[in-house]
């Protein structure tokens with residue numbers, strides 16, 4: 217059934233190459249919504265990336281490459297409005313306004329901020345808390361991204377759920393104070409994905425060195441997948457279900473990530489066949505890894521080809537950025553001026 221048409225917005229930081237968590241947590245949904253004919257705004261969150269990136273050259277290169285990967289995956293700048301956050305500076309103005317009504321206590325409860333806070337040594341330097349004002353205010357800027365285009369839906373992976381909830385709270389508080397000015401978006405679906413890392417940790421993440429990337433060539437894919445630690449003693453599965461949501465959490469985490477990827481990429485019979493081997497206690501790790509690597513490389517091949525295609529060079533990215541920011545700017549200014 218066709219979903220109700222609405223305004224969609226989402227973004228990705230240009231902090232490295234796109235990985236499978238980004239793809240299955242976010243981009244696959246971006247493409248689906250684009251093809252359903254919704255009004256889609258997809259941007260590169262280059263302001264947000266400044267909480268981690270420090271090298272200016274890397275920053276520009278990564279921004280352009282990320283946009284070329286968007287296009288290579290199937291995002292179409294003629295159907296979706298694809299832009300760079302910093303080309304829409306009124307977002308920073310809305311963020312400033314939202315910051316005036318946001319409690320510091322609310323922001324201090326953000327999981328990203330709390331995680332980083334937890335890693336600071338107990339004996340802080342002479343300036344006290346070394347974390348940046350930008351990091352604390354990260355969810356406010358994210359709320360501005362969402363609210364400035366009056367988004368109804370924000371497709372993101374599970375790790376961004378709390379940030380979208382904060383945007384909803386901020387919008388409601390703003391409207392309570394000043395009248396119904398802002399559109400309050402929907403909460404993130406409970407089914408949003410959190411893809412584990414190749415190291416078996418809970419999340420595949422750019423800064424954790426545990427990613428499988430969309431631009432990885434076959435040799436790199438095989439190397440990364442072969443490097444996944446597999447225990448010699450798989451745990452009993454304790455369920456008859458084949459449903460990845462039910463069965464995969466019962467596996468050792470690093471084996472779980474292999475089965476999760478297989479369930480996303482291979483035909484269902486292949487996934488079920490390997491589940492059968494697991495249940496029967498057969499030796500299958502080597503075959504599982506080579507089969508999965510083949511499916512990953514098959515998935516990556518057309519993306520790599522389109523990434524390098526002549527019509528997807530730096531200049532064409534610059535051209536569509538210019539055309540697309542002209543489409544989003546009036547919408548954003550209208551929100552800020554209201």
Ligand code: TYM
Pocket residue numbers: 225226227228229230236237238239240241242261264357358359361362370371372373374375376379409410411412419420421
């Ligand atoms: P970022 O760049 O960390 O991630 C981009 C998108 O990929 C999803 N994702 C995952 N999904 C499932 N499993 C994973 N292991 C995984 N890793 C990443 C993220 O959930 C996200 O959807 N703060 C955002 C960028 C942003 C934004 C916004 C998003 C800025 N403003 C406004 C939506 C709306 C971020 O850092 O995403």
